[in-house]
Amino acid sequence: MVKGPSLVQWLSIFSAMGSAIGLAACAIGDNADGTTATRDRDRAVEVLQRQAGAPVTLEVNEAGISRVVAMAPRFSLAGHASDPVEAATGFLLDHHDVFQLSAADASSFVATRVDVEPRSDFRHITLQRTFNGIPVFQGAITVHMDPANAVFRAVGDDFYRIAEPTNRQLLTPADAATATVRAFGLPLTPAFAASEGLRTTFTATGALDPLTVEPRIFQVAPGDDRFAYQTTVSWLDDHKQQQYQLTLIDAQDGSSLASYSLVNTFTGRVFTATPGANPTTDTRVVVSFTGDPVASPSGWVDSTRKTRGNNVISATDLDANNTIGANEVQPTADASDAFDFPFSPIQDSSLFREAAVTSAFYLANNWHDRTYALGFTESAGNFQTSNFGRGGAQNDEVQQDVQDGSGLNNANFATPPDGSRPRMQMFLFTINGGVQEDGDFDPTVIYHENTHGLSNRLVGGGATTCLRALQSGGMGEGWSDWVAASFLNDPVIGAYVTGNATVGIRQFSMAASPFTYDDIKNGTLAEVHAVGELWAATLWDVRTALGAATTEQLVVSGMKLTPCNPSMLAARDAILQADVNLTGGANRCAIFGKFAGRHMGTGASSPSDSSTTTIVTSTAVPPECGGGGQVTRTFTSTDVPKAIPDNNATGVRSAIDVAPAGLDVQHVTVSVNITHQARGDLIIQVSAPNGQTATLSNRQGGKQNDFVATNLDITGSFTIGSPATGQWQLFVRDLARRNTGTINSFSLTITSSN
Structure with missing residues (x-):
């Protein structure tokens, strides 16, 4: 984090003074019921809106503090200097009431990050709240501007409004x-x-x-x-x-x-049997280690000719002490400057340490250069020893521990603040019952871990502690999965280390995930890696619509616009704003359509990033996108009633032919009326045209009579966007003797995007 000269100079004075007592407070307070500051803020928003000549959107956090101020079209800061820092601080000084700050409060903010997008020239200026020169934890406001320094968005952390401290500065x-x-x-x-x-x-x-x-x-x-x-x-x-x-x-x-x-850990699902085949041949190819001349002007390899350079230092850590000692392996290039070492996928990876370090070093550097092109530059807080005078804090290249001896079947990435070195620990995998595999040879694992550093350094202006709750932490995992998948054009994470080409380490390929925002609300997704599957699948949906290059840029630019401790909806809005910045909003409807398909549409809400049961889901899209243009239709079976044969595994089926052509699945409910003398005898299922199946009852209910369901939501059993047109079937089997019954009615209510 870069600190202004006045801040550094003040600290030297403060340190000489020792403890400080009775420092003047620089925050305004609400009255007892908190209404005064709120009224002042609302009036200030009205003033800002009049000056902008366009709508101003204000979002507040759970404490009622201004969190996101968005202007559309962009609000021109006439009269301010062309310097982006002066423009950002001028905006805050002129409109401090919008953030419930006094003029004195606003003057205490200092610029700690000046990030200019290399492709679009958009500017993101992080202004850090200070109290007598001391930064406030999670107390920044980031002002986002176009190339002309016109403000279009300002995002505040949760704690930029502070009062005089209640304790004394006594400790050193x-x-x-x-x-x-x-x-x-x-x-x-x-x-x-x-x-x-x-x-x-x-x-x-x-x-x-x-x-x-x-x-x-x-x-x-x-x-x-x-x-x-x-x-x-x-x-x-x-x-x-x-x-x-x-x-x-x-x-x-x-x-x-x-x-x-600060450690993000890569975890996975363990399979006792390997569902997929392991590779049997070495398909590695020779590639350049020179690096991109803009992202890595000094190249990837330094003068030692070892696997170390300005971006990454890679070596084994067999002794698990984070030290490159005599027992460790750090390869040196041969006389032809080649890192070319043997490897066999049918033998334990522990036999091929030079090849493992070489692979990890290449992948981490490749990731560095690709994310640099997307805007993860020095001024944005990336990982480099030298920043070449381009801003940001340096001396924070990635420390990469290959075949780390401290664990198995895992990997992790620790992301301290800008200017402190992150560490990636890579372990061997033993979960597929065969030879030891190594995550260092699996690009999805390396890219996943590196991307924890990307999201932690970008979201919330680089606070690095903004992704800790269920939704925000889940997005940290989902961003990591998705960037890896997008870079490799493969929606399966960890196929190599698990031997499972279908789902890898997750429950589903992100291209076939059935999850929606409802699954966080109902508790189906209750852990960050599981929540991450929803976020990754949603971004994969967007990528399918817009293409890899456009979506990758929108996702990374969106991270910079995402507030600290975000819900999925806050991150969605940041991606939509990034699209406005980069394309004028050309992709708004396509993006909204995919989020709505995962039940994060215009009517969705979430009080905070830890919300579950208070989430409101929605499949609606904005009016300009067809205005709730999703269509809901009810289809009813005409081949009932049908008798259910007793003790017959073949069972009976009732069919519904869904038309017209081109309908897709966005939401499905089923209504069924079955009379039976013992519903515990029955297995009741609904199948879609593509063969996916929802089980309504699996011999549940014992000797109770009948099975009746009205508008039972079965959306989670089907892939969002999969074909709805075709034949759906209700399949009922009676697997016990003496009791009989009848299918009386069967209907489906299907919401499609067309």
């Missing part, structure tokens, strides 16, 4: 470092190493990386803002798994106020 950075290791029970003794700007660095034997300490203001609860220190520490736990924590330490008493894991 060294005290905070000690308090951090104590909070985690670590046998570490921090020793001062360096101080630069706001950051103090400590070394400690046993820590994987230097400890960092920076002052922050942290909101514990509304009205309870504290002087704090933000610290980072990394270590190996008792199971030799990497832990990397960002912690807020109370600057008065050393207590831990909050802690966030």
Whole structure:
């Protein structure tokens, strides 16, 4: 994170003063019922709308704080200098009431990220709230502007409105470092190493990386803002798994106020039998390691001629100590500058360490250059040793541990803030019952892990702690899956390491996923990797409609517009805004149609990124896209009643022929009336024209009579967008003796996008 000169200069004065007592508050407060600031904000929005001459959309968070201010068409900042930072700060100063800030509050923001898109020249200026020079944790406002510095969107974190801290700044950075290791029970003794700007660095034997300490203001609860220190520490736990924590330490008493894991872990579903065939031949090809001249001007390989360079340092970590020691492998190019080592897919990957490191090094560098072209540049917080004077904080190339000895069947990526080195740990896989496979040879695994760094560094202006709840964390997993899949044009993640070419490590290929937003609401998707499958499938739907290149750019540009702690709907809106920026909104209806197909349409809502049961789903699209142009039709069987044969596995079928041609599946409900003397004898299923099946009852209900269902939602059993036209069947089987029954009625209500 780049810090302004005034901020650095103030810190040196503050440090010399020691503790600060009675600093003047710079936040305005609401009255007892919170209405004054709200009325002022609403009036300010009206003023902004009059000046813009166009609608202004305001979204607030659960606490009623302004979160997203969007202007359409873009609001011209007439009279401001051409410098984007001056334009962004000028906007905030002129319209501080929109964010419920006083003029003094607004003047305390400093620019910490100036990100200019290389293709479109759009600007994203992150303005960090400070209190007497100390940054506020998750207290930034990011102003988004077009190439003419016209503001079209401003996104605020949750805690930019703070009051005078309730505690005192008594502890030193060294005290905070000690308090951090104590909070985690670590046998570490921090020793001062360096101080630069706001950051103090400590070394400690046993820590994987230097400890960092920076002052922050942290909101514990509304009205309870504290002087704090933000610290980072990394270590190996008792199971030799990497832990990397960002912690807020109370600057008065050393207590831990909050802690966030910075490690994103790649997990998968274990199969006891391998459903797919393993590769039997080596199909590797020789490619250049030069790198893109714009993204990697110094190339991928440095003067050592080893697998290390400006973007990535790759080596084995067999000893699981994050050190390239004598026992580790870091290949050197041969006399012809080639990293060319043997490999056989029918032998354990542990026998081919040079090839594994070479593969991992190539894939991570390739990912670096491809995401650089999409806007993940130095100023956006990417991973490089040198930033070549292009902005951002440097000395944060990826540390890549190949065949790490601390685990199996997994991988992870730790993303500290810009300027601190991330670490990728790659493990061997033993889950398909054959030879040991290595994720270092699976591009989907490497790309997935790297993309955790992308989303953590872009969403919320680079706070790196914005993707922690069910929906936001799920999107972190989904973005990682989707970028890997899109780069490789393959919707299956982890096919190589699992031996399963159909679904890989997930429940479904993202091209055949049945999940919708309803599955978060009803608890079917209750874990971040499962939620990620929905997000990845939705983006894959969009990619199918728009193509890979357009969608990749919209997704990465959308991350920059996405607020901290986003719901899926907030991230959807960011992608739609990115499309406005890049194409003038040419793809709006196509994008909305795909999100609506996953029940994230115009009528959907979600109070926060942790919401489940309070989610409202919708399949509607905007009026300009056909206005709810989805059509719902009810189809009724005409071949009933039908007797159900007793104790007969062949059963009986009732059919419905759905027409006209071209209908697809967006939503399906079924109504069935069956009389029977013991419904526990019955298996009742509905099948679609493509053979997908929904089971309504599988010998459930014991000796209870009859089975009656009215508008039972069975959408989750079918692929959204699959053909609805054709024959649907109700299939009923009686698998026990003595009881008989009848299918009395059968109907389907199908919503299609056409």
